[in-house]
Amino acid sequence: MSMESKDDQLTINERSSGAMTDCEKQPPGDTEQETAPNALHTFPEGGRDAWLTLLGAVLAQFATFGYVNAFGAYQGWIGSTQVFFILSMGIITGRLFDQGHLHFLVLTGTFLFAVALFMLSLSHENQFYQVFLSHGLLGGIACGMVYLPSLGIVSHYFHQKRALAMGIVAAGASLGAIVYPIMLNELFHSSVGFHNGVRASAGMNVGILLVANFLMKTRLPPKKHGPPVRVADFARDSAYVLTNLGGFCSVAAMFFPIFFVQLFAVKLGINRTLAFYSTSIMNASSIVGRILPGLIAVRWGVYNVIIVVMACLVALYWSMLAVHDTPGVIIFAIFSGFLTGSCVSLYAPAIASLARDFNEIGARLGICFTFGGFAGLIGTPVAGALISSNYIWWRGIVFVGCMMTAGFLFFFIARNILVQRKGTQIV
Numbered sequence: 001m002s003m004e005s006k007d008d009q010l011t012i013n014e015r016s017s018g019a020m021t022d023c024e025k026q027p028p029g030d031t032e033q034e035t036a037p038n039a040l041h042t043f044p045e046g047g048r049d050a051w052l053t054l055l056g057a058v059l060a061q062f063a064t065f066g067y068v069n070a071f072g073a074y075q076g077w078i079g080s081t082q083v084f085f086i087l088s089m090g091i092i093t094g095r096l097f098d099q100g101h102l103h104f105l106v107l108t109g110t111f112l113f114a115v116a117l118f119m120l121s122l123s124h125e126n127q128f129y130q131v132f133l134s135h136g137l138l139g140g141i142a143c144g145m146v147y148l149p150s151l152g153i154v155s156h157y158f159h160q161k162r163a164l165a166m167g168i169v170a171a172g173a174s175l176g177a178i179v180y181p182i183m184l185n186e187l188f189h190s191s192v193g194f195h196n197g198v199r200a201s202a203g204m205n206v207g208i209l210l211v212a213n214f215l216m217k218t219r220l221p222p223k224k225h226g227p228p229v230r231v232a233d234f235a236r237d238s239a240y241v242l243t244n245l246g247g248f249c250s251v252a253a254m255f256f257p258i259f260f261v262q263l264f265a266v267k268l269g270i271n272r273t274l275a276f277y278s279t280s281i282m283n284a285s286s287i288v289g290r291i292l293p294g295l296i297a298v299r300w301g302v303y304n305v306i307i308v309v310m311a312c313l314v315a316l317y318w319s320m321l322a323v324h325d326t327p328g329v330i331i332f333a334i335f336s337g338f339l340t341g342s343c344v345s346l347y348a349p350a351i352a353s354l355a356r357d358f359n360e361i362g363a364r365l366g367i368c369f370t371f372g373g374f375a376g377l378i379g380t381p382v383a384g385a386l387i388s389s390n391y392i393w394w395r396g397i398v399f400v401g402c403m404m405t406a407g408f409l410f411f412f413i414a415r416n417i418l419v420q421r422k423g424t425q426i427v
Contacts, residue, residue, distance in 0.1 A: 043159040045161055053217050057212070062145050062176040064206040065172075068139060080377050083251075085140030087376060088373025090373075094365050098222065098363055102149050102216060106216070114348055146209065151166055154169055163346060166296055170341070222359065237354065239421070243368065244371050249375070250313075250403070252376070252400075256380060261329070264393065282334070289338035290339060293305050297349070309339055310411055316335055
């Protein structure tokens with residue numbers, strides 16, 4: 001074998017083992033930041049371990065984010081606090097996930113979630129602080145320990161199909177948001193009662209999360225070669241910064257329909273039973289929305305698809321000003337669930353696509369999710385304050401419409417930067 005062929009073989013081996021490529025050694029800025037050229041061939045894009053890991057991730061999302069969405073009666077600060085901690089915990093869990101601590105995070109989150117639900121089962125009627133501390137604070141932290149790792153783990157197995165895989169995982173939360181409200185409602189209004197119903201659901205959730213932890217497996221080892229990931233360098237990537245800003249604005253608007261559509265329907269004089277099911281309709285259409293765009297993104301690019309979805313959300317939120325009857329609420333719930341689910345499922349793969357190396361994915365997701373966490377913390381209460389106790393709905397609608405419009409513009413500019421950077425329209 002010639003020296004040239006040996007050097008070529010060494011380069012291939014280095015790339016396969018995770019050593020820094022020339023592309024990865026470039027300073028992080030508006031330079032090319034794609035994964036190493038041969039990296040596509042190292043992702044199985046399927047197989048037994050890949051699909052079992054994906055199933056475990058779906059179960060983790062089902063039992064955590066899906067469960068916290070079941071308590072629709074606790075609106076305002078409890079719901080927004082949950083969203084804040086679930087997303088913003090990523091600043092911690094992202095780095096730990098990159099360092100290979102998937103199972104530690106999931107098991108710790110499982111234990112804390114069990115404690116949170118047990119404490120919730122001991123709460124008393126009209127004691128807001130007890131529900132806030134147990135369900136909002138500790139429950140949010142516990143779910144945040146599991147949320148990002150269960151999304152990020154599929155990036156170990158999928159590259160070309162990453163948007164689809166993450167969309168399927170995210171659909172687990174929507175499925176849980178359909179199943180748990182019905183299940184808990186039946187338990188709470190039966191002889192079981194609230195306290196025992198919460199305890200029963202706690203046992204169920206712990207069992208599901210233990211199975212999820214068993215099914216999920218890491219495939220790529222923590223990176224041991226090359227310089228460490230420096231989070232401060234991400235600020236030099238303009239597309240990444242714009243994606244953060246777009247995520248903040250869109251998340252500030254995105255949870256408005258989830259928390260308020262039921263109340264909105266009731267105040268319009270719609271039948272209360274139908275108003276209750278408007279949330280279920282939204283979550284059902286969200287399942288489709290979290291999977292279908294991932295299929296399209298495989299061919300057309302995740303940024304191309306997400307800006308189309310966000311443009312549709314802008315139009316939908318502004319159209320809420322014209323909703324005044326039952327058909328309007330149902331149509332709004334269907335499209336809102338589908339488009340919101342699409343945006344949520346595409347957000348993570350869009351961030352992951354900016355990583356220069358798979359060991360950056362957790363850190364990049366963590367930072368973006370932290371911005372989203374703060375947006376979720378303030379977005380819904382601000383909209384609620386604008387609506388006020390007099391239910392002046394147009395104020396809240398204008399707020400979320402403006403925020404989603406800003407989010408769309410940030411993503412649109414980021415997409416154009418990536419087109420110039422990569423020299424292709426498929427981004």
